[in-house]
Amino acid sequence: xxxxxxxxxxxxxxxxxxxxxxxxxxxxxxxxxxxxxxxxxxxxxxxxxxxxxxxxxxxxxxxxxxxxxxxxxxxxxxxxxxxxxxxxxxxxxxxxxxxxxxxxxxxxxxxxxxxxxxxxxxxxxxxxxxxxxxxxxxxxxxxxxxxxxxxxxxxxxxxxxxxxxxxxxxxxxxxxxxxxxxxxxxxxxxxxxxxxxxxxxxxxxxxxxxxxxxxxxxxxxxxxxxxxxxxxxxxxxxxxxxxx
Amino acid sequence: xxxxxxxxxxxxxxxxxxxxxxxxxxxxxxxxxxxxxxxxxxxxxxxxxxxxxxxxxxxxxxxxxxxxxxxxxxxxxxxxxxxxxxxxxxxxxxxxxxxxxxxxxxxxxxxxxxxxxxxxxxxxxxxxxxxxxxxxxxxxxxxxxxxxxxxxxxxxxxxxxxxxxxxxxxxxxxxxxxxxxxxxxxxxxxxxxxxxxxxxxxxxxxxxxxxxxxxxxxxxxxxxxxxxxxxxxxxxxxxxxxxx
Amino acid sequence: xxxxxxxxxxxxxxxxxxxxxxxxxxxxxxxxxxxxxxxxxxxxxxxxxxxxxxxxxxxxxxxxxxxxxxxxxxxxxxxxxxxxxxxxxxxxxxxxxxxxxxxxxxxxxxxxxxxxxxxxxxxxxxxxxxxxxxxxxxxxxxxxxxxxxxxxxxxxxxxxxxxxxxxxxxxxxxxxxxxxxxxxxxxxxxxxxxxxxxxxxxxxxxxxxxxxxxxxxxxxxxxxxxxxxxxxxxxxxxxxxxxx
Numbered sequence: 134x135x136x137x138x139x140x141x142x143x144x145x146x147x148x149x150x151x152x153x154x155x156x157x158x159x160x161x162x163x164x165x166x167x168x169x170x171x172x173x174x175x176x177x178x179x180x181x182x183x184x185x186x187x188x189x190x191x192x193x194x195x196x197x198x199x200x201x202x203x204x205x206x207x208x209x210x211x212x213x214x215x216x217x218x219x220x221x222x223x224x225x226x227x228x229x230x231x232x233x234x235x236x237x238x239x240x241x242x243x244x245x246x247x248x249x250x251x252x253x254x255x256x257x258x259x260x261x262x263x264x265x266x267x268x269x270x271x272x273x274x275x276x277x278x279x280x281x282x283x284x285x286x287x288x289x290x291x292x293x294x295x296x297x298x299x300x301x302x303x304x305x306x307x308x309x310x311x312x313x314x315x316x317x318x319x320x321x322x323x324x325x326x327x328x329x330x331x332x333x334x335x336x337x338x339x340x341x342x343x344x345x346x347x348x349x350x351x352x353x354x355x356x357x358x359x360x361x362x363x364x365x366x367x368x369x370x371x372x373x374x375x376x377x
Numbered sequence: 378x379x380x381x382x383x384x385x386x387x388x389x390x391x392x393x394x395x396x397x398x399x400x401x402x403x404x405x406x407x408x409x410x411x412x413x414x415x416x417x418x419x420x421x422x423x424x425x426x427x428x429x430x431x432x433x434x435x436x437x438x439x440x441x442x443x444x445x446x447x448x449x450x451x452x453x454x455x456x457x458x459x460x461x462x463x464x465x466x467x468x469x470x471x472x473x474x475x476x477x478x479x480x481x482x483x484x485x486x487x488x489x490x491x492x493x494x495x496x497x498x499x500x501x502x503x504x505x506x507x508x509x510x511x512x513x514x515x516x517x518x519x520x521x522x523x524x525x526x527x528x529x530x531x532x533x534x535x536x537x538x539x540x541x542x543x544x545x546x547x548x549x550x551x552x553x554x555x556x557x558x559x560x561x562x563x564x565x566x567x568x569x570x571x572x573x574x575x576x577x578x579x580x581x582x583x584x585x586x587x588x589x590x591x592x593x594x595x596x597x598x599x600x601x602x603x604x605x606x607x608x609x610x611x612x613x614x615x616x617x618x619x620x621x
Numbered sequence: 622x623x624x625x626x627x628x629x630x631x632x633x634x635x636x637x638x639x640x641x642x643x644x645x646x647x648x649x650x651x652x653x654x655x656x657x658x659x660x661x662x663x664x665x666x667x668x669x670x671x672x673x674x675x676x677x678x679x680x681x682x683x684x685x686x687x688x689x690x691x692x693x694x695x696x697x698x699x700x701x702x703x704x705x706x707x708x709x710x711x712x713x714x715x716x717x718x719x720x721x722x723x724x725x726x727x728x729x730x731x732x733x734x735x736x737x738x739x740x741x742x743x744x745x746x747x748x749x750x751x752x753x754x755x756x757x758x759x760x761x762x763x764x765x766x767x768x769x770x771x772x773x774x775x776x777x778x779x780x781x782x783x784x785x786x787x788x789x790x791x792x793x794x795x796x797x798x799x800x801x802x803x804x805x806x807x808x809x810x811x812x813x814x815x816x817x818x819x820x821x822x823x824x825x826x827x828x829x830x831x832x833x834x835x836x837x838x839x840x841x842x843x844x845x846x847x848x849x850x851x852x853x854x855x856x857x858x859x860x861x862x863x864x865x
Binding site: 147156157202 | 622624631632651653654655656657658674677678679785787788789818819820821822831832833834844
């Protein structure tokens, strides 16, 4: 399975162009759109989102990851194997949280280059062909690197910022709920929120936080929109307040 | 064929996560996105939209239906077989119009539960695995129920409200055009609209109603946007005025 | 491969309905969404976008093209074979730039009609079934026409207007960069822009134009949004200023 994780925009032609490459090069492999609206031009925020969502995918899944504001510049390209899944994308931090958390990790600098390499669309020209190869059990020309030299372990394990707001107005953060207790509070802007099990656990109109279906701390309002009620947007900082 | 009908939001990761489940459990079955932007958290409005769109799909199609504001609460889950098609989703009214209109109906309360059942995403954890089973000819653990006890026949056959506004600004209602005559008028807010065959039947800028390609009464403006011209939004009430 | 090129709106049910037709009629053929948000009701603008994007697709690709404001009226339907690719859609100019630029061209007026032909959705009822046939090597009932009589060669080879604005705020035009030199300037509204190789070639915040990954002149701002910075929207006219 190949999973697309990008900031290209939902329905953008760039998704279709990458899918066309995959359909030609790996016709038997299913392709799944996971995120096309990852935090725009923000590899660091996107990195925490990717790390939270990749875990439910089976061994052998190939993640084609493109949040790549430096495309055409000096940044390297890389291939990771982490906990039996593959990741291909720019070496700009986008894969850093996956790498930090991996129990088993192989890091490779991608050396293969296509005949046609545009300045602005490595997703189509470089990363998609590589993903197609990986999904079919072939490893393209790449140079293994010591992970110690490539993974930036100075990043925090949790990112207390808002990573994504969905159609319901729910706001996901980069904090894993398993790190929090039942009494943990969340502070965002002027509001302090208690934890609830799910929407129907609180009164209509009430704001709360809960462990979402991917294990992230998410801010919501029962029968309402947390983004509008609390003034939330991608990138906003939240504060996790452990019980006293 | 598995058809996705949800209010998750176009391009939301939740679609991708459900598709990943389907790709693993029913790899040979094509999956079609029909609606990802059904009326938000409105099972009743969505029910009329689903009933209008399902009819063109072939026997054996499985509809994976998730407009589920009560997820994690007390609402049941159900599987329907109606006129040779399958439907799986929450028992919150979403499937009620399909059931009301069915010539042949089997209603089952879903008893199967997955090992992992999140509080907020039964689409992924419960309904998608069941849809994959149904699409491959297997019926998951479910208890047959008399339809009389489960189908709420007090709902009107037609819903004179706006269910959907498309990119063109056309507004679909929950009224079937076959119930209306050529002289039927439609009143919405301060406007009274006559029926036309199609866009090019009226002058540019003129508002009208017509039988859309799925048999619903739809409000439109030739070379214009009905939503902006008439101030229409999902949920608005319309009035059908039969000829005197 | 069947490629969808429409103005239906990203995530619209109309895409799903066309895909359902294709899944039944051509189950083994991959289907790619390229554009679902081509210029709304603008076949002429869309024609330049289609012509720029089709070139990278392999021989045998079938383009299912629907930007069709005149649906249900007098406009004809047509099938083109151009440079070993197929195109099916309304005869309203949408295919004219592909035809103008073709080295090898066959033009056919489509004569086949389905049993059910709605007044407003020929994409589903007429064009999708024809695309499915073409993708499987069958040509539906059509009457060959002399291209001279059907192709409007009075259209300019380049369209100096904005055709598309992406999620990054980059604005594509209908001008091919290969027609421009390194010193060519672009004027849009009150701004005059120089050419750059790619984003990282200019300072953050600086506006420029560059040859995008499909060979079109595109307006961008490094680490910013050209659409907001320069007030750009689809349809705006630009001026290409060759070096003196």
